[in-house]
Amino acid sequence: MKSKVEAKGLCVSYKDVEALSGLNFTLEDGKTYGLIGRNGAGKTSLLSLLAAYQKETSGHIKIDGESIFENEKAVAQVTFIHQTDYKDEYDTVNDFFEVAERYRPTFDRTYAEELVERFQLPTTKPLRKLSTGMQSAFNVTIGLASRTPITIFDEAYQGMDVPTRELFYQEVLEEQARNPRLFILSTHLVSEMEYLFDEVLMIHKGKLLVQEELDSLLQKGFSVTGSSGAVDDVVAGLHVLSEQQLGGTKSVMVYGELPKEKEVDVEQKGLEVGNVSLHDLFIQLTKEGNDHHE
């Protein structure tokens, strides 16, 4: 598949602080990407480059092979939804729809109004009077209904209750089926949103730690549980992410595949091999001291 977004040696610095250093990746049309990373990892910096909110310090990021910053064709393709401060906003949901309709040729007003009903948003109240969860639902509505080829949701769920979040996730899935595009979902709610991702980008301290299809990423980690000594023997020489011990039983999380020659060992020693979740992998891979790089 042709790549839609391409980054090479992408760097961003703020004064002396390097927020992103040397990122290389490509993103494809029609896929939903999960962008995960700890606080301050550089997620928002990366997304703001994609949305032309700022210019890269060095390297490049391109859409359809063209630089993004100040490029009319490229910027018109991106909608970047992030938490927005509406405390001084006197305009209503309808007012915002009018602006979106005027400047986003792909904005679907009918769909936006459907979403408003589903999220039960008041359309004539000034946005400042809406609760945080409702403001987030409004942001999400704009993002979904804009139907731009690249739609980014950066922790767009702030303040939403569980049913509203579920509704949002459902809409992302359905929109991806109806109007395929490139979605990027940046999130801290890894386990809750995992099922939406086709591919995962994990960023840590301004560097790209992992870019992989979700399924194959999950296969890259496994856990071994059993008697302490036996577990230690099996995992010796492997990339151990974490250990938990309870009495004589030990559970170890390993990154990478279980070597063939060890499979017999595992069976003989009666150890249990289990899956790990993206949530666990994320925690362990980005833990202080775990400087794993692809």
Added chain:
Amino acid sequence: MNKMGKKIAVDLYFIQMKWVAWYLPIVYAFYFAVVWFVHEPELRSMSLLTFTFQTATIFMLVCGILSSLAFLPMYVKHGVTRRSYFQGAFLSSLGLTMTIIGITAIGTWIISFINITVFSEIQLSPLGENSWLLTMSAYFLVVTIYFLVGWLVGLGFYRYGGAGGFVTILVGLLIVSLNDLLWNFNTPRPVMGLLNLNLPVPPIAIAIAGSIIIAVITTVLVHRVVKETPIKIA
């Protein structure tokens, strides 16, 4: 000028015209009250155009500040380049200034036919009787410069924060003070007003040329600041 820039110019013009629709009637009412009730010769000789011009400088300064703080982030969020925003905002400000001065000039002209004592002492502007075109052009230039200064200061604060914003205030003060030296219109000019410089007012041609140069330099400054301004995520 690109298509998007023109579209933004039209939209911003109409958005700001809603403010003008409030501002002008209030200024006019205030003018008539002053001419009617205040027996100050200097005020009674002031035309509606000159009176409105004085307040339009501050009105457009505020429009300039708001343009950077409100419209720039809004447009970039909607997938518009800073270049198109810059073109649109600039063009809309010219249109706005022309409208304010045009409407007021028509009002002033109509008043000149009203034959009552309170209006008998009115002089169009310090530039002379019946100097309509010159007065309108000069006022247009000066008001535009105030807009540009407001725009520069707003962008300065948006892009560079407190310290950098303060520098743009100083630059802005310098710009409006220099411009007032060319015209001596008594436009709002803090600091320089205190210095009480008694420099001779240059000939009109030099004043016009000087103002155009000041306007161009300020526009270039605004463009420099705006072209790579990062948008805040908030």
